[in-house]
Amino acid sequence: MGDEFEPKLVAFLCKWCSSAGSDLAGVSRMEYPSNVVPITVMCSGSVSPLYILDAFNKGADGVLVSGCHPGDCHYIKGNYYARRRIAFVKKLLEYIGLEPQRFQMSWISAAEGTKYTQIIKDFVKELKSLGPQTKLRREQ
Amino acid sequence: MVSLEDLKKEVKKILEEGKVKYVIGYKRGTNSSLPIPAFIRSAEDVEKLIWDPSCIHNLSRYLVDEKRSKAREKKPDERPVGLIVKGCDSRAINVLLQEKFINRDDVFLIGVSCEHAGVLDEKKLNKKLKGKEAKNIEFSKNDNFVITTEEAKIEIPVKEMLAERCLECKANYPVVYDVFLGEKVSKKLDDPFKSIEKIEAIPREEKWAFWKKQLDKCIRCYACRSVCPMCYCDECVIDTINFAVTADTTADEKAQKIKWVEKSPAFSENFVYHFVRAIHLAGRCIDCGECERVCPLDIPIRLLNKKLEKEAKELFNYEAGFDSDQPSLVSCFKDEDPEDFIR
Numbered sequence: 001m002g003d004e005f006e007p008k009l010v011a012f013l014c015k016w017c018s019s020a021g022s023d024l025a026g027v028s029r030m031e032y033p034s035n036v037v038p039i040t041v042m043c044s045g046s047v048s049p050l051y052i053l054d055a056f057n058k059g060a061d062g063v064l065v066s067g068c069h070p071g072d073c074h075y076i077k078g079n080y081y082a083r084r085r086i087a088f089v090k091k092l093l094e095y096i097g098l099e100p101q102r103f104q105m106s107w108i109s110a111a112e113g114t115k116y117t118q119i120i121k122d123f124v125k126e127l128k129s130l131g132p133q134t135k136l137r138r139e140q
Numbered sequence: 141m142v143s144l145e146d147l148k149k150e151v152k153k154i155l156e157e158g159k160v161k162y163v164i165g166y167k168r169g170t171n172s173s174l175p176i177p178a179f180i181r182s183a184e185d186v187e188k189l190i191w192d193p194s195c196i197h198n199l200s201r202y203l204v205d206e207k208r209s210k211a212r213e214k215k216p217d218e219r220p221v222g223l224i225v226k227g228c229d230s231r232a233i234n235v236l237l238q239e240k241f242i243n244r245d246d247v248f249l250i251g252v253s254c255e256h257a258g259v260l261d262e263k264k265l266n267k268k269l270k271g272k273e274a275k276n277i278e279f280s281k282n283d284n285f286v287i288t289t290e291e292a293k294i295e296i297p298v299k300e301m302l303a304e305r306c307l308e309c310k311a312n313y314p315v316v317y318d319v320f321l322g323e324k325v326s327k328k329l330d331d332p333f334k335s336i337e338k339i340e341a342i343p344r345e346e347k348w349a350f351w352k353k354q355l356d357k358c359i360r361c362y363a364c365r366s367v368c369p370m371c372y373c374d375e376c377v378i379d380t381i382n383f384a385v386t387a388d389t390t391a392d393e394k395a396q397k398i399k400w401v402e403k404s405p406a407f408s409e410n411f412v413y414h415f416v417r418a419i420h421l422a423g424r425c426i427d428c429g430e431c432e433r434v435c436p437l438d439i440p441i442r443l444l445n446k447k448l449e450k451e452a453k454e455l456f457n458y459e460a461g462f463d464s465d466q467p468s469l470v471s472c473f474k475d476e477d478p479e480d481f482i483r
Contacts, residue, residue, distance in 0.1 A: 049419045050377065050400050053412050070479070080473035083482070084456065088422050088470075090481055091451045092415065092444070095340065097348025106483040119483055135348060138408040 007061035007127035009036045009120070012051060014044045014079075017068035017109045024113035032117040033124040036064075043067065044105075045078030049089045052103065056136040062102045062127045064119070069107040079107070098135055101126045141279045142252045142322040144191045147224070150250055150319050152186045154222055160248045163222030164202050166195040173274035174262060177202070180222075191224075191252065193285060194277045196259045196303065198428040199223055200232040201369040203242055220248040227254055228305065230314035231426035231461025232369045237316070238464045239424075241372060251314030253322030256283055257298045258306025262433060265301060268294070305429035305442065308332050315462055333450045336443055357437040358410040360403070364431035364441055365417065370424045377401075378413055418444040423452050423469025426461040 013019040019040040025032060037060075041047055044067025055063045065086055067079040086105050094100045104123060108116050151163050167178035167188040174194050180186055200223065210216045225233060230251055236242045257279065265274070269289060276288040284295045299307075306312070310332060313324045331337070339347060365371045365378075378401050385394065401416075402409045425445040432442040452458040455478055458469045 050412075050416060053415055054400060057408055057412060070475070077473065080475075080477070081470065083477055083479055084473055085419075085470055087455055087478065087481065088419060088448055088451060092418060092447060094344075095336075095347070095444075095447050096351045096411075096415075097344050097346075099344070104483060105481060135352075136408055136411060138402075139406060 005128060005131060007035050007124060007130075007132070008059065009062045009064060009123055009127060010055040010060040011036050011038045011064040011066060011120070012041050012044070012047045013038050013108075014067040014074075015040050015042050016074035017072060018044075018066035018106075018116070020110035021066075021108040021112045021116045024110065025116045026113075028113050030113055030117045032120045035124050035127075036120050043073065043075050043078035044082040045073075045075065045080075045085075047082060047086075049085065052089055053136070056098075056102075056133065057138050059133075059137050061130075061133040062104070062123055064104050064106065064123060066106045066108045066116075066119075069109055072109060098133075099130055101130060102133060141193070141255060141257075142191060144189070146321055147191050147250070147252065148186050148189055150321065151180060151189060151222065151224075152183050154248060154250075154319075155180065155183045155186065159219065160222035161217050161219045163224070163250070164199045165189045165224040166191065166197070166199075171273075173265060173269065173277070192277045193257065193260050193279060194265075194274070195224075195226075196262060196433065198226075198229045198232060198367075198369060198430050200225065200229050200236065201367060201430075203233075203236065203247065204369065204372040207242065207246075220246055222248045222250060224250050224252060225314050225317065226252060226259070227309065227312045227314055228426055228428040230316050231311075232428060234316050234461045234464045235370060235424050235426060236372075238466065238468060249314065249317045249319070251317030251320045253313040253320070253324060254306070254309075255312070255322050255325045256327075257302060258309060258312055259303050260285060260301045261303040263438070268296065268301070303429060304335060304432075305427050308334060308427070308446075310459070311462070316464065333446065336446050336450060339443065340447075352407065354439050355410045355414055356407050357439055358405055358414070359437060360405045360410065360413065361436060363434040363436065367430045367434045368421070369428070369430075370421055370426075371417075377416065414439075414441065414444060417441075418448055421445050422448040423458055423460050425449060 013022055022038055044065055047065050052063050067082055073079045090103055093103055106119050154160050163180040165178050165180060166175040168190055169176040175190055177199060178188055206221055237244060272289045274287045274289055278286050280286045283298050285301050287294045401412045429442050435441060452469055
């Protein structure tokens, strides 16, 4: 302990599905890494690309955006908008030369506590093998 | 190439008829080979107009300023503004119309077709002339650029001198216009995204090294933002002034106001700036290449915009500027949008 790299993962979870999914994981006492910093947003469609960049800028090693499954959005179509927008962010980050594994998107419903823990476990494992994210981090 | 006489005749006609307030075109500059924008208000001034392959600028940017100054006037002149547009400029107009920033009757468009070529590249020209000034630039019969300087007349093949964007132009004729000059020449484009495919092909770490080197140069003069016809927001997220500071604002509030990007031209901040700019132009950029032209540090900004243009085309089959009635790229969706990247 101590020497191993512990990545910091910022997760933007929509209030109605993904955040409830993470709650379910919590109340069901499922185990998952504590590297994740969950941030509840009202909808995955409200996640501005700036949030994502800012997370990287302030030192996140990975960013996850998660929303309701298509068709399940509380606001009917917010996640469809998110899907388009996030696709651009992802493509552009890859084009710049950031590791594509560092930025991911997922659909997690309120009932999918297990899926949430699994995604976080996989994500943290990938980040550990990638090492710290230094490319976009603001120099102090 | 559209003849200058035809253009002058057309401009003179609409000015004499009083159809337009003024016409924005190009005139000979005073201290370089390139023309400068001309605001023609009377029929006598029409003689100043020029039209040649060095008319690079996208004049549609002036509509943004025009709209702002009109809003300040008490009794504004309601007549439209005349504007000389090339193919790329007309696509910019289409995007402005699509976003309801301007109305169709705010502008009178004199569309000029680039026909067989396009405009030249300022940097390539300066390299060729080695500090000399071009007195006259025109097309020869066999599709070469003929550049006349004080000492000599140089003939250069079009391919060597053409602006990068013209080499990748999808439609070198105006798509929206009131008067059309020249003829529509559709050319076959083998590789519309040639410039970015080079970067896409290199390994990740080299890509990173390339962009780090490029964006490190940025001094954040915001020339790219000032020249862009699509950057017309009254407030920009990049500026830290979009927070009303009044006499009642406490020091605490000021300290805690959200500031997305620091002003210092450090790499991480430059990156956020250029990234945000690119994302904001997704599905709106019509590839006029002005941002790259005005950049004092030669950052290939166009390559960022072009990448998103390519993704819009490939992922969502969307092209900006061809249809002013289509919904904008990020404010619509389809059920079958790709989601293979989502877990």
